[in-house]
Amino acid sequence: MGDVESRGSSVRAAGAKSLAAYLDEEIASGRLGDGSKLPAERLLSEQFGASRGAVRRVLLDLKERGLITQSVGSGTFVRPGAASTFPVRRREQAAPPSADQTSPAELMEARILIEPLMPRLITRNATGADFTKMVECIDRSEAAQTIEEFEHWDGELHRVFALATHNSFFLKILELTNRVREQGEWGRLKARSLTPERRKEYEAQHRVIVEALRDRDTDAAVKALTGHLVQIQHNLFG
Template structure:
């Protein structure tokens, strides 16, 4: 078996994972109307799919009326795309006893997310860092708490993608689903003062800068401090 043949099952799995991810993001509303999708190269690197496979996935979504592509501008979610899909299976659909509280979420994040910088420092690509900066810039430009929260969540999910380890991606996707629950939003709206938002934004930039320097230890310490401050601001712990 030659090298190309050996890689083909992995690439096929990557294309399937990409298609499932994009459909779920659109159905859940995390990729809203007009949302600009990452570039083909970035999607190829993040999901381990060939550029041709990425194009085929995007063409399929375009044929289904979920996205539109404009040469020189990019790929965007079409208005009303989410309404044409079955509801996403989010945490809120589970029985109440299996739902995760905001306090439980923060405890878990403090245990899991600081493990990511070592893998990010080793595996992240220039596209990963570009996506991180895009999330930071969009969060800083956000006009509402909800918009800021969306791009804050996207940044942390981008950290998971930059590990190039599917376990962390699954964990952060679950994290963002829990963050969509009403209780988390209520706590965040009450705790996110303009001063705290500026602190979070500065922390985000410092974390990404340490990651770009491949300084996993520094990035890990900063990420832990960032999460502990969020926990304190939300719950007074």
């Protein structure tokens, strides 16, 4: 039991560090501009796997550094001129890398960390129309005659997962994901690794994921989605 609690604490601590780094970079780069409203503490907690207390500590640090303001009943906002408090070099480094600077290996590492966060929001927010789109993507991917067509509908299914969270943060992440998937290197790796047997496994995994989401079974959906992504990573890179 102690080991489980220790691992849980480590994960939450890592989530708080990721949140702090993310907000620093967003403010330094200007993507969170003057007056921008930050997501609610609850959403930040869910998205980064950090406790509500840890989220508050991160926000308090930003406030003490003069980067944000907080107003009861209104929310948390980026203070005007906050980006200028960062060194010029830091602001330049915070600019998002172009898609061609992200390797397929880096993409898979990020997907395994980020995408399993989505089921909690999907099981809470998804509509019947969202699930209909998921099933359509699966049907079309199974009917695909080429690797390119299969890859298109596979990517579309994961985009529908992001849409079904009804949270714009995940849509932005998936936009970056799809830019990397459009690169030639990703296509070559997928074509080399996607045997008929593996394709059938992916198709079966897709249906398990969607069934768990439709049943509003968050834990089962997280487990199935994580297993699916880990297997793709293994098949691509060994």
